[in-house]
Structures are given as structure tokens and as C-alpha cells.
Amino acid sequence: MTSIKSLLGLDVKVEISGSTVVSGILIDVGLDILVLFNGKKYLYIPMIHLHNIKERELAGFEEKTEQPKVPMPLKSEAENISYRKILTNAKGQFLEVFVTGNRSIHGYITSVLNDYIVFYSPVFKTLFISMQHLKWLTPYMSSLAPYKLSSSELPIVPASLALARSFEEQLKKYEGKLLVFDLGDHPDKAGLVKGINHNIVELINAEGRNIFWKMHHLKTVHIP
Template sequence: MYHIWQGDQKEYVTVSLLGDQLFKGIIFDSGSDIIVLFNGENFIYIPVSHIEYIVADTPDTEFAGPTNSPVIPLDDNKKNLSFESILKEAKGIYQELCVINKKYVYGKVLEVMEDYLVFYSPVHKKIYIPKKHIKWLIPYTPDELPYGLSEREFNWKQTEEGFKANFEQQLEVLLNKLIVLNMGEKTHHIGKVKSINGKMLELKTAKEKRTFVNIEHIQTIQCV
């Protein structure tokens, strides 16, 4: 099937993401499960799983294509571009990353595991993020850092810490530790991990209440 972004002539489009979020621009490249949109300023890497629809559109003002290559390298053979390959290439690059429900983190990917990322933010510190909840990422240019920080101010100290292969195994490491789920958007998302039973994570909250959270709906985890 022919798609509007597959020709050499890049059409201007509107991309609607689940949750009433829109991006406008040209689809610079695409793979089986990701598109790379240029919106006139940034390259935006969007997993197809979060796209509701794409429609051909007309820009409101004069629109110029990119003058520079994407910060995250794309596949020259046009065969192997995928969300997974982009995440691996994004390791160590400063970026904006959006998670479901409009949670934004700014920093860089430290590790790419089977089904989750280890991300470092100067604000939130180390964060575990399941890949399926990543809505998009936007890399900074090489001369930019989040919050205008310098490399020294960014203050990441490399450790020899190892990470488990998948998200559920990594949760086991957090037993009896104080964590924040989903950026602490609800009070019962903050507590000490007491147990993991199947798909349920048991927390003891500040008021000593036992709370069970569905692991499938954990979008981010911060260790306190």
C-alpha cells in the first residue's frame, strides 16, 4: 500500500497522537513501527503505536525542510529503521522524552534493555521507563543541554551498576526501596515496595496503606 510519506517529494502532514496531541510537518523518514517528523525546527521520533491518524495538510506559513541531518542517525539502507534501532542510537544523546499522559523528562538514555530504558534527568535523576509508554522523543542539538546546564552541572556520575534484562526483573531489585511511580501524579504512586505478585506491585504509602498497582500501567519509576 502506498503511503503519503513514501515518495521522494515530502508531503506536509498533520499527525494526531492518542490523547489529542498534534504535530505538523513532513515525514522525513519512517520504518515499520516509527516515523521521523520534521516540524520546521526539530526532528521528532514517534512510535506508530501512539499515532491515531495522519492526514495530508497545508502549512499555515511558508515551510522549509531541514538544513541539517538528524541528530540521531537514520538507516541509510532504508531497511532497518525501527523504534528499537532509534532508541539504541539515542543512547547518550540529550533529549526530551514524552511518556503517556504528557509526562516530560529531559536528559539522556543511559541503557536500553529488552522492554525498558534507564534514563537520567538532572531533575528526576535515574528513571526506569517501559518502552511501550514512550510517546515520542526529540533530541537536542549537539551544542544544547537541558535547562542550559553545562556537562559539569549535569552532574551524572557513571557507576558500574548493572540492570536486569527486562522491566519485571528490575522491579525485583526495588523490593524494600522507596520509589515514585508515574512522576508521583497520585499520592498512592509514592511508597516503599513491599512485594510483587504477578502483575501487581505492592506499595506501602506515607499513611501506611497497602496499595496494589498494576505493573502494566507503570509509566515511569524513580528511585528515591
């Protein structure tokens, strides 16, 4: 059987979860992550979201993707890449991450736990992001901070939170408090956490109704 690595260095077209299609040069492949360069930036895509990948056929006036002028970031020399290694190497670096809908989040990773990361965004402040729902991440290609914020406005400091190892256990710390899930993409994803049990989150929404969410489908959490 031919490996995906046979496409290394080629212009490829990749379909990932959410019927999203991205294209670029396949730069590297690990057991659970692949790296594309789309002509402007590097995209690190966890394999869990890969639906298919194939060599890109140029049509009409389409041009080949421009080769990268800077080395692939977030990788130590001679090491095989993995999703967890990339997340760990990315800590403290400015990133764009794509998780839900068509919205990306800008900021940096402060902690990498068993199945989630802690991400600081100047817009949403501290977020907990499920690792299984992070569709891709992109390192900033310059030293410019998100929104051109100064270092005093966006200091890179570790989160001073007591963190549980798992996503579910971390959310249990917020029982009785207001949380927003998935950046508030649905009115019923913001509310008071009444309880969490067997991967089910019980929320009380703004109208006082009880809503039950399967945790497996919740992607991000932040405190309003």
C-alpha cells in the same frame, strides 16, 4: 493498499495516544517508528502510539512547515530505521522525551534493555522508562546541555547499576524500598514497594494503605 510512506516529504498531521496531535514534515518511516520535523526539531514517534496520520490541510493564515536545515540525527547512512536502533543510536546524546501527561523529561539514555530504557535526568536522576509508553523523543539540535548545565554538573557516564533485562525484573530489585511512578502524577504512585507478582505492583502509600497497580500502565520509575 497505499503505505504511510506515500506521505513522505509532505506536511502531515498525526494523532497519537493521549489525544495528542502533532504536525510537521514526514521525514522517515520504519516498521515501528516514524520521524517528523515540526519546523524546529525532529520528533521520533513509535508506531505503537500512532492513531492516525494524514496530510495537513492549511487553514486561514497557517503556513507550511519549514524544511529542515540539518540532516536527520540518530540514523546511520543507508540503514532502515527502527525504534530500537534509534534508542541505541541516541545513547549519550541530550534528548527531550515525552512519556506522561503534558510533561517532558530532559537528559540522556544510558542503557537500552528488552522493554525499557535507563534515562538520566538532572531533575529526576536515574529513571526507568517503559519502552511501550515512550510517546516520542527529540534530540537536542545544539550542543547545549539541559538547563545549560556544565559537563561537570551533568557528566555523560553509563549508569553503574546492575540491570535486569526486563522492566518487571528490574523493579523487583527495589522491593522494600521507596519508588515514585510516573513522576508522581498521582498521590498513590509514590510509596514503599511491598511486592511485585504477575505484573501487579503492591505499594504502601504515605497513609499506610496498600495500593495495587497493574504494571502495564506504569510508565516511569525513579528513586526519590
